[in-house]
Amino acid sequence: MDDYNDTAVITSEGLQCLIEALLNRSYQVVGPQIRDQAIVYDTLTDIDQLPQGWSDEQDGGHYRLRPRADGAYFGYAVGPHSWKRFLYPPHQSLWQANKDGDRLYFKDERPDPPRFAFLGVRACELNAIAIQDRVFMGDAYSDPDYQARREGTFIVALNCSEAGGTCFCASMACGPEVKTGFDLALTELLNEGPHRFLVESGSPAGLEVMAELPRRNTTRADLQAAWAVVENTRRSMGRTMPDTDIPALLLDNLTHPRWDDVAQRCLSCANCTMVCPTCFCSTVEDSSDLAGTTAERHRRWDSCFTADFSYLHGGSVRQSTRSRYRQWMTHKLATWVEQFGSSGCVGCGRCITWCPVGIDLTEEVRAIHDTSPKGKGEAR
């Protein structure tokens, strides 16, 4: 056990003190709240802004808020937003250039990024952040803006007390229990005693914040209740990914008829890639003013489902929906492993829920697995 690892129990009053302790440290606190009939992530200053007493109903292409009677603050699964929109914003200016006579002057100074404190980061999302850390900072070439945002971030993680209808983190070994990569971790306890939170510190900064909260010592009963919450969530996953060597299965089946089948249903609208917490692809766009004296280059989220994304000299190399879907899924679940050392999927289920036509990647993998001519995905 590290010397910064400690536990305590707080009430909802302590949760408010936690938000205030983070605000006092000049963090922008970002957490869940209800907007346009969904639970999204935005800045907050008070626990009254949290979606207390709400849950969600999720299925392929379907999301609805549902009230719950127990007053839980975190009694729902992940929504349409992920933390990537804060660490890796959808739009970013990269540089500007000004022309003065025949000379060009480049400027790439960027303002210091905000310091975020994320409240309620699920295990799947911690894994997604760890994956994007490897993508953006994992080798000699790091993304300076991502790195600055990431290094300034304080993470309050959350053990899930509710699995959504499209959740499958358990079968991706990415949850529901948070294990590492947080400053503080909460478990909301509603049973066997008053409404309370078990708090665990995972860093010196977390321990320091925890020490400021009104709290009591942890009992064996608290720890058992917290364990029971996670186990219950683990048993109630809405989806499962087939337990097989998925990279081998997919790469052995690049001509499987299921790719044609899914292409019939897929809109190539790119929603799955936009909501995915690990998808990191972007494009750059240039703009210039009417006078021709200033120009700017921006980075914007892009998707392997667009034609422009695979445009090389002469045209797009992935014209068909079949080729785009196959590229996305084989990268996410197979070639990602050799590229970054892990699967690109954390089992959050967003791509299933937010697909307008409800395409379910676990079902697509299962269909290929169950009908694979190579004997149900045995190793190549």
Place this chain on the structure above:
Amino acid sequence: MNRPGRKPRLAVWKFASCDGCQLSFLDCEDELLDIAGAVDIAYFPEAMRGPIRGTYDVSLVEGSITTAGDAKRIQRVRQRSRTLVTIGACATAGGIQALRNFADIDAFVNVVYASPEYIATLATSTAIADHVPVDFELRGCPINKVQLVEVISAFLCGRRPVTPAHSVCIECKLRGTVCVMVAHGTPCLGPVTHAGCGALCPGYNRGCYGCYGPKENTNLPALSGQLATLGMTRPERLRFYRSFNAGAAPFQEESQRHES
């Protein structure tokens, strides 16, 4: 592409249309002086008097072809224009008036006009590209003035305009808008519609009306299936596809599939 010492000559032409796209040009209030400084606005009936004859470096063409006279006039516009850019749904897909393509034009004329014998019109409303080669199509009903300024700026420095052909869904996700179809059950054309408006309607909790026409690589039949699941009837779906871009091929084909 610009000759030294001379500003590029720009013309704005009107065919069958409501003038809304030309008005988007005049809506560029903050940029209008810059535009006038960068190009010579040589022909623009909406904003000035007296046509100027000659040739044009860039022509912005609004409206669709609905008369025999306009079918000839667009040929002359093309001959006078080095670069021809169509602006808006009428010019790129035939506009709302392309609804006539699915009906009997004589029946319409007899019902609408007191003296039908004075009306000389074609049976169809068609896109400019059906008549002459088009160098660039700017989508929208009406066009987005920011995109119009982008097209002119790009033309001036000889680069490709940034007007992505992907779905409106991407614009929703970039701005963080909650999906109205998934979270509210609201029918939406966003997944098959070309971006450009910045996801205006979903931003106000409305479904997309498809003002920018089909995106690249559409799959209308798959969307129809989901719209049916959301409770939209077959006649409702047919009308959903028949609005400002009824004449755009993917929308036209899917609406016709709903006729039988």
